[in-house]
Amino acid sequence: MTASLTLGPVLFNWPVDRWRDFYARIADEAPVDTVIVGEVVCFKRAPFFAEAMGEVIERLSAAGKTVWLASPILVGSERERSAMRDLVNADAGLVEANDMGALALLAGRPHAVGPTINVYNEATLGWMAERGAVAVSLPAELPAATVGVLARAGRELGVETEVQVWGRAPLAISARCYHARAHGLHKDGCQFVCGNDPDGMPVTTMDGQPFLTVNGTQTMSHGCLCLAAEMPELVAMGVSRFRLSPQAMDMVRVAEAFRAVLDGRRDGAEVAAELGGSIAAPLVNGFYHDTAGALRVA
Amino acid sequence: MDNFELICPAGTPAALRAAVDAGADAVYLGFRDETNARNFPGLNFTRQDVADAVDYAHARRVEVYVAINTYPQAGNLGPWQKAVDDAARLKVDAVIMADPGLLAYAAKRHPDLRLHLSVQASAANVEAIRLYRDAFGVRRVVLPRVLTVPDIARLNAEIDIETEVFVFGGLCPMAEGRCSLSSYATGLSPNKQGVCSPANHVRYEQRGGALASTLGGFTINVFGEGEQAGYPTLCKGRFVAGAGSGEGPAYLFEEPTSLNAMDLLPELKAAGVRALKIEGRQRGKAYIAAVVRAYREALESFAAGRPVPHIDLQAMVEGGTQTTGAYTRAWR
Numbered sequence: 327m328t329a330s331l332t333l334g335p336v337l338f339n340w341p342v343d344r345w346r347d348f349y350a351r352i353a354d355e356a357p358v359d360t361v362i363v364g365e366v367v368c369f370k371r372a373p374f375f376a377e378a379m380g381e382v383i384e385r386l387s388a389a390g391k392t393v394w395l396a397s398p399i400l401v402g403s404e405r406e407r408s409a410m411r412d413l414v415n416a417d418a419g420l421v422e423a424n425d426m427g428a429l430a431l432l433a434g435r436p437h438a439v440g441p442t443i444n445v446y447n448e449a450t451l452g453w454m455a456e457r458g459a460v461a462v463s464l465p466a467e468l469p470a471a472t473v474g475v476l477a478r479a480g481r482e483l484g485v486e487t488e489v490q491v492w493g494r495a496p497l498a499i500s501a502r503c504y505h506a507r508a509h510g511l512h513k514d515g516c517q518f519v520c521g522n523d524p525d526g527m528p529v530t531t532m533d534g535q536p537f538l539t540v541n542g543t544q545t546m547s548h549g550c551l552c553l554a555a556e557m558p559e560l561v562a563m564g565v566s567r568f569r570l571s572p573q574a575m576d577m578v579r580v581a582e583a584f585r586a587v588l589d590g591r592r593d594g595a596e597v598a599a600e601l602g603g604s605i606a607a608p609l610v611n612g613f614y615h616d617t618a619g620a621l622r623v624a
Numbered sequence: 625m626d627n628f629e630l631i632c633p634a635g636t637p638a639a640l641r642a643a644v645d646a647g648a649d650a651v652y653l654g655f656r657d658e659t660n661a662r663n664f665p666g667l668n669f670t671r672q673d674v675a676d677a678v679d680y681a682h683a684r685r686v687e688v689y690v691a692i693n694t695y696p697q698a699g700n701l702g703p704w705q706k707a708v709d710d711a712a713r714l715k716v717d718a719v720i721m722a723d724p725g726l727l728a729y730a731a732k733r734h735p736d737l738r739l740h741l742s743v744q745a746s747a748a749n750v751e752a753i754r755l756y757r758d759a760f761g762v763r764r765v766v767l768p769r770v771l772t773v774p775d776i777a778r779l780n781a782e783i784d785i786e787t788e789v790f791v792f793g794g795l796c797p798m799a800e801g802r803c804s805l806s807s808y809a810t811g812l813s814p815n816k817q818g819v820c821s822p823a824n825h826v827r828y829e830q831r832g833g834a835l836a837s838t839l840g841g842f843t844i845n846v847f848g849e850g851e852q853a854g855y856p857t858l859c860k861g862r863f864v865a866g867a868g869s870g871e872g873p874a875y876l877f878e879e880p881t882s883l884n885a886m887d888l889l890p891e892l893k894a895a896g897v898r899a900l901k902i903e904g905r906q907r908g909k910a911y912i913a914a915v916v917r918a919y920r921e922a923l924e925s926f927a928a929g930r931p932v933p934h935i936d937l938q939a940m941v942e943g944g945t946q947t948t949g950a951y952t953r954a955w956r
Contacts, residue, residue, distance in 0.1 A: 400799055402748040402770050404778060410751070427751035442802060444745075444815065446695035449725025453759075467804040467813055468698075475698035497805050498798040498859075501770035502956045504876055508865035513956040523866075530864045531843040532873045533836075538805075540865065540876070545798070547808055612811065618840050619808035 329561055329588050330359035331581060332463075332488060334571040335366050335396045337496070338541055339520040342374050348572070349382040353389035356581040358570065361386050364396035364413070366424050366440075368503070368542045369406045370516065383418065394420045397428035399442045400499045400543065422463070429457070436460045441490060441569075442499065446472065448479035455483040463488040463569060466495040466551060469616035470559070477564035486566045491553040492580055493571025494526065494539055494546040494607070495619060504540045513543075524574040536607070537620075549610030549620055552601065555594040556614060557587050575605055627927040628889070629899040631689070631788060632916050635667040635906055640677050642909040647920030650687035652720060653677065654818075654905065659707040660691045661744055662905040663818030674714050687717035693742035694818045695723045705729055712737045720766065721745075722801055727760040741765040743790070744801035744814070750782045757785050764788055766901060769883070770799050773891045773951050780896030789892060791885040792915055793903025794942065795949050797859050797878040805858045809840035821857045828853075837861075846873075854880045854943055880943030885951055886919070886935065889926050915940055 333352060336345060352361060363382060365372040386393045395418060401410045407427070414421055414431040423429040424440035434457070441463040445451055451462060462485055464473060473489060480487040503513040505520040505527055520527075526539035526546055539546040550573065553560065557568065568588065570580055583601055586592035602609045612621035632648035634640035643651045654660025656668040669677065674690065681688045690711040696704035704726050711719045712734040719737060721727050722744035730737055743766040747753045756762040764786040767776060780787055796803070800814075807813035810825040821839050829836045833849035837856035844856035854860070859877040883903070885892065892900070900923075902915055918935040926932050938944065949955055 399802075400748065400770065401752075402768075402775055403772075404775075407749050407751070410749075425749070425752065426745070426747060426755055427749040430751040430755035433755075444695055444723070444801060446723065446815065447698040447701060447725055449696065449701055449729065450723055451725075453724045453728050465804070467807045467816070472698040479698075495804070495808070497808055498803040500798045500877075501950050502797055502877075504865075508871070508874070508876060512954060514953065527865055528867045529876060530867075532846045532862055532864065533843045534864075535842060537842050537863065538808075545805065545877075613804075613807065616811065618811040619804065620840070620842075 329566050329568065331357065331584055331588065332360040332362065332567050332569045333358045333577070333581070334490070334493070334569050335362045335364050336572045337367055337544065337546070338524055338526060338574065339368075339371050339518065340524055341521065342378050344524075345375060346378045346382060348577070350385055351578060353385045353391060355578045357585040358391065358581050360392040360394060360567070362394045362396050362422055366396045366399050367544045368520070369398060369403075369409050371518070371520075371542075372409060394422050394438055396422045396440060397424045399424045400501065401425045401427050402501060429454075433457045439463065441465050442496060445476070448475055451476055451479050451485065452483060455485045459485055461486040461488060461567060463490070463567070466490055467613045467619060470614050471616070473560070473565065473614070474563045481564045487564070488567030488569050489553065489560055489565050490551055490569040490571055491557065491584060492569075492601075493551060493573055494548070495551045495613070496544060496546055497538070498545040500543050500545070503543050504545065505542045508540065547610065547619060548607055549622075550605050550607045551611065551613070552598050552609040553611055553614055554584065554587055554598040554601070556611065557584075557594050561588075573605060579604070627923055628893065628897065630916070630919055630923060631899050631901040632912065633793075633902055633905040633907065634677070634912065635662065635664075636909070637669070637673050637677060638909045639907070639912045641680060642913040643916050644681050644684055644686045646913045646916035648686055648916055650689055650717065651677070651681060652689040652691055652905075654691045655707050655710070657703060657707075658816075658818050659694055659704050661693045661742075661814055661818045663694070664906055665823070667906060671710055671714065674711075674716065678714055678716060689718045689720055689740065690716045691720040691742065692726065693720050693722045693744045695815045696726055697816065701725070708734065708737075718764070724759070727756065727762070731760040738763055740788070742801070743768055746770075746799045746801045748799070750779055753779070753783050753785065757783070764898065768800050769796060769950050771950060772953050773888060773895050776892070776897065777895035786898035787896065788899035788901050789885075789897050790883060790903055791892075791900045792883055792919065792937070795878065795881065795883040795947065809842050809858060811840075821855075826856055852943070879945060881945040881947045882941035882943075883949045884937060884941065884946040885948050886922050886932060886937075888948060888951055889922065889932050893926070911940060
């Protein structure tokens with residue numbers, strides 16, 4: 327399997343015009359192979375993007391990108407459930423399941439498994455392969471040894487494994503909206519305050535240390551996960567897909583840099599050093615090195 | 625009308641006897657290793673402890689469930705599979721699991737073993753629950769704490785397996801089994817090691833009259849003089865939200881609080897819930913006895929058609945506050 331770059335879904339609540347322009351530029355300029363689109367964090371945001379979805383998919387496809395649709399991470403209410411069913415039944419392309427409900431509906435047809443579904447071992451990976459999974463994006467908290475076992479098992483099963491190599495790590499999802507809560511609001515009357523923070527809302531400790539990022543119902547890391555330096559090792563393990571998670575920054579430049587590493591044109595550590603200066607967060611890789619995710623291991 | 629089943633925690637043989645004696649219908653526990661989600665020092669059961677627990681409970685017509693609800697480690701499935709084999713051999717009444725690979729193993733190797741889906745699987749919708757039923761023969765699902773009571777009622781109208789819900793104790797504000805916050809701060813996670821905000825990464829620091837608590841080097845809370853200090857569970861800490869917003873520190877995710885859904889018994893019954901679960905395998909036997917006894921009294925009253933009594937459990941709740949959590953919409 328040739329190694330490829332994936333652009334994960336935009337996780338933040340960007341204005342629809344910005345969202346549309348972002349994908350137009352990705353279509354024209356970013357050297358990524360697969361682009362995953364869809365509102366996965368909050369069903370309340372989805373209607374804003376629905377109007378532009380068809381146009382974005384068309385633009386990306388016309389540019390030669392493979393487009394996958396992402397299903398919501400948390401599906402509890404009837405509204406969330408019908409959104410999930412509509413997405414799976416739309417037959418608009420390959421779906422990346424982000425909840426076991428979507429996985430259930432996709433049985434028997436080729437699909438991808440997103441990083442918020444728990445695939446921690448080869449037995450579960452095998453079970454998913456039998457049901458039609460063709461690619462599995464591994465949870466961010468998995469250490470190198472686990473990634474290695476899963477990549478090897480994936481090759482035997484004919485399932486591609488993917489690892490997130492750029493962007494804040496998704497850490498938790500809730501029925502409660504922390505963005506609304508921080509503004510003294512409830513989710514039902516949230517006034518879409520998450521839209522004020524295109525890169526998420528910073529959360530610092532009482533001692534002023536940056537710690538986490540709140541993105542509506544989702545909690546993410548403050549540190550920006552970067553595994554550029556680890557990519558040769560990941561390729562050697564058999565990982566064939568590398569995910570870039572969009573941040574409010576020049577993602578074309580990020581994609582070009584990771585493409586250069588993948589093609590062997592640039593050194594991963596050098597790329598990490600360069601990209602580190604372009605986001606207001608430290609680069610972290612602790613999960614991969616089997617320690618606290620907030621740490622950076624040289 | 626069948627009464628609810630009351631499912632109670634035990635971290636030690638003494639707590640198990642306390643729960644059985646106080647009126648549990650079933651007691652859930654874990655083996656003494658990383659196969660269960662309360663893998664704390666000094667807690668949990670050896671194989672012989674489980675054999676004794678089954679004898680004690682079964683003699684009193686109480687069931688025993690074993691939680692094997694962490695996610696088995698890649699390349700090292702043995703300890704988890706052995707836990708399932710031993711649970712079957714020890715004739716426990718059900719095993720509570722989350723990982724599809726392990727559920728598949730249990731369903732194939734031990735077709736007569738009753739399987740419950742752990743809250744750690746976070747199955748929150750009809751489609752997900754049916755998948756676990758169809759694929760592995762799961763008989764009961766422990767619902768994640770993300771659903772309102774009306775959500776639960778709609779769900780039960782469409783599924784044909786039993787549902788169990790948490791009614792008392794610690795409360796994850798995040799969807800269970802889908803949270804890496806502890807892992808981000810400490811490297812240790814509920815899914816992998818069965819621990820959250822582990823004690824060996826906790827420090828307390830006296831700062832004049834104030835007391836700071838840290839986890840993995842991150843300050844989780846600072847308690848002023850006279851304020852009651854609590855354990856630094858990451859999602860129950862005080863943080864500052866927003867850059868330079870001028871807002872002071874607040875309990876951004878959840879206050880130090882305990883779930884208590886006793887007042888919701890009629891609604892939960894109408895919603896078709898089969899079993900009520902008390903959280904707290906890390907709790908001592910006195911706590912277990914008091915909470916189980918209170919819930920048993922409430923259930924007896926409710927089953928007899930009397931109003932649910934107002935039993936004071938204030939002394940048993942974290943931070944001295946109680947919540948009905950996600951069961952009511954306003955929590956969101």
